[in-house]
Amino acid sequence: MxxxxxxxxxxxxxxxxxxxxxxxxxxxxxxxxxxxxxxxxxxxxxxxxxxxxxxxxxxxxxxxxxxxxxxxxxxxxxxxxxxxxxxxxxxxxxxxxxxxxxxxxxxxxxxxxxxxxLLLAIYFLLCISLSDAKENNCEEENNDQRLLSLRKWENVKNENQSNRPGFIFTVMCYNVLSQDLLSQHPYLYNNHNNVSLQWNVRWTNIFNEITKFKPDVLCLQEVQESHNKNYFSILETIGYSSIYKRRTGEKTDGCAIYYKTDLIQLVEHTSVEYFQPDISVLNRDNIGLIAKFSPKLHPTREFVIATTHLLYNPRRQDVRLAQVQLLLTEIERISYNAQSEGNYLPVILAGDLNSTPDSAVYEFITKGKLRYEDLSPRALKKGTSSFTGKLLVPAKLRITDNCQHADLLERRMKNEKLSRTKELSVIELFHSDKSNETQSNKKDVNTALHSTGTLTHNFSFKSVYSQGRPEINEGTTFQGEWVTVDYIFYSTKNYDVSIEGKFKLLSRYRLPTKEELLGINIPNSVVGSDHLSLMAKFKLEY
Structure with missing residues (x-):
């Protein structure tokens, strides 16, 4: 052709x-x-x-x-x-x-x-990219599993432990991360697997962790109100009952205490609202929850458990200190018992304090005393040229610097016994769920009890974990670096930590050190929150 x-x-x-x-x-x-x-x-x-x-x-x-x-x-x-x-x-x-x-x-x-x-080059680049992604996923999964291997129960050695009978129970403290807060601050989770951030995935992991250990008491923070009704309430089908308090502002989360009804009975409970009108240091919507329990088999052996979630703002240590002052004042009111050892029932305080072990808040709780007037404003740091001064919480709240209601203290000294209803009519703390009617003919404030520049309280709290010790630098959450802000404290006889009171710490669920946590992100495929859970086993001696 x-x-x-x-x-x-x-x-x-x-x-x-x-x-x-x-x-x-x-x-x-x-x-x-x-x-x-x-x-x-x-x-x-x-x-x-x-x-x-x-x-x-x-x-x-x-x-x-x-x-x-x-x-x-x-x-x-x-x-x-x-x-x-x-x-x-x-x-x-x-x-x-x-x-x-x-x-x-x-x-x-x-x-x-x-x-x-060009197509061939793009194909190979895609293959390499997919291979890297698969390798990263494998590494991520390995880190997730490594985290589980770092956590185990460890017995606590205590030479002073006795063989006296008692009620043995476990307590879990867990900030479960509100999904609304996660959605409002997505930049905090840029390096996370998006699948692990979905609520259905996180809830499955949270629920699995709770049901795996079946703690007798659960102290939860950042529980979204809708989730408390639609998800956490399922715990009631496996033997738990609960009390819940949402934050007072526009945020949708709050604190909850769940407890096993076959072992423990609820005697009474109350909540603390840290928002107090016209007081600048107490103008935030955080809350606390306090419950008095007793073992079902020994109803006279009462004890108190409280949980809270303090303000996050890293620059406002003064606000957190004032919030703790209110919380301890209400714990003092609920746990006071003239017939008990030291006039108080045994107390456990668990929660997210948003304060590290080197903070003024931690020092105040664990040492029972803090001279704040010489610390810097707001941050409460030492060695600065400006100072906080003597005023922290105004005297008009009638809360003493020893974390007591001044008006109740006066009646105790007169051996007057007041019902809880009467107490609420006497104290000055504002509460959105209560009438807030107080007596108008109160005496003037005793200035010796207020604005002294030093805070004290009547509880000798000891931490379940080893926070603050340089050789054991544990972490509970990631805030630019791994830090500890979650705690379980329990009351002892005095501030000599070797002498325990009615509560005997038997074991704890180990927290990893900061070095062990390097390369690990939470939430992940096995942990449902951006905080690690804390757990401890106690014996309440009879």
Missing amino acids: SKESDIYNLGGIPSTSGSSPSNWDCSSVDNLNANNETRPVEYVPNLVLTHPIISLNSVATNFYNINFYHTSNYCYMGEYFQQSSNRHYCRTDKEHEIKNLEQRNGFTSKKQSSCWL
């Missing part, structure tokens, strides 16, 4: 045998003149003729943004085109035009070869 009669199938499909230029019908070709002679058109470099079926070559060519035209019954470059059986053919009139087309096809082939190389 001569070149003049060659059929060029630009779509890559060979011509039908027996066809010839003389058999072509070009009557509908627009580019013919009156004498049926070819009217050449201007050569368009970006024009590539292809078969309607897009081939790999056309895909590769598309990387160069070359335009594709499916032509039918048109003539370009003096070429006749006819569509036959979904194929595009061209016949040239002159040999030099055929050569021009051959050169053009050769140029396109080179471009297509380059495109194939």
Whole structure:
């Protein structure tokens, strides 16, 4: 077959045998003149003729943004085109035009070869990327499992432990991370697996952790109100009952205490609202929850458990200190018992204090005393040129610097016994759920009990864990680095930590050190919150 009669199938499909230029019908070709002679058109470099079926070559060519035209019954470059059986053919009139087309096809082939190389490179890059992603996922899963291996129960050695009978129970403290708060602060979780941040995944992990250990008392923080009703309430089907208090502002989360009803009975409970009108240091919506329990088999052996979630703002240590002053004042009211050892029932305080072991808040709780007047404003740091001064909580709340209600203290000294209802009518703390009606003929405040520049309290609290010791630097959450802000404290006889009171610490669920936690993100595939849970086993001696 001569070149003049060659059929060029630009779509890559060979011509039908027996066809010839003389058999072509070009009557509908627009580019013919009156004498049926070819009217050449201007050569368009970006024009590539292809078969309607897009081939790999056309895909590769598309990387160069070359335009594709499916032509039918048109003539370009003096070429006749006819569509036959979904194929595009061209016949040239002159040999030099055929050569021009051959050169053009050769140029396109080179471009297509380059495109194939580009496609191949992209393919390998995708393979490498997928391989890296798979490797990262494997590493992430290994870190998640490594975290579980770091946590185990460890017995507490105590030479003074006795063999006296008692009620043995476990307490879990857990900030479960409100999903609303997570959604409002997504930048805190940029390096996390998005799947692990979904509530249904997180709830499954939280529920699995709770049901795995089945603690007798659960102290929970950041429990979203809707989740408390629709998710955490399922714990009631496995033997728990609960009390709950939402924050007082617009936030949708709060604190909850769940307890096993077959072992423990609830004697009474109350909540503390840290928002107090017209007091600047107490203008936040955080709350505390306090419950008095007794073992079902020994109902006279009462004890108190409190939980709280203090303000987060790292710069406002003064606000957290004032919140603790209110909380301890209410714990003092609920736990006071003149017939008990030291006049108080045994107390456990568990929660997210948003304070590290080197903070003024931690020092105050564990040492029972803090001279704050010489500390810096707000941050309460030592060694600064400005000072807080003697005023922290105004005297109009009638809360002493020893964390007691001044009006109740006066009645105790007179041996007056007041009902809880009467107490609420005497104290000055504001509470949104109560009438807040107080006596108008109260005596003037005893200035010796207020604004002294030093805070004290009547409880000797000891931490279940070893926070603050440089050789055991534990972590409970990540805030730019792994830090400890969650605690379980329990009351002892005095601040000599070797002498315990009614509560005997038997064991604790180990917290990893900061070094062990490097490379681990939470929430993850096994941990449902951005805080680690804390657990301890106690014996309440009879």
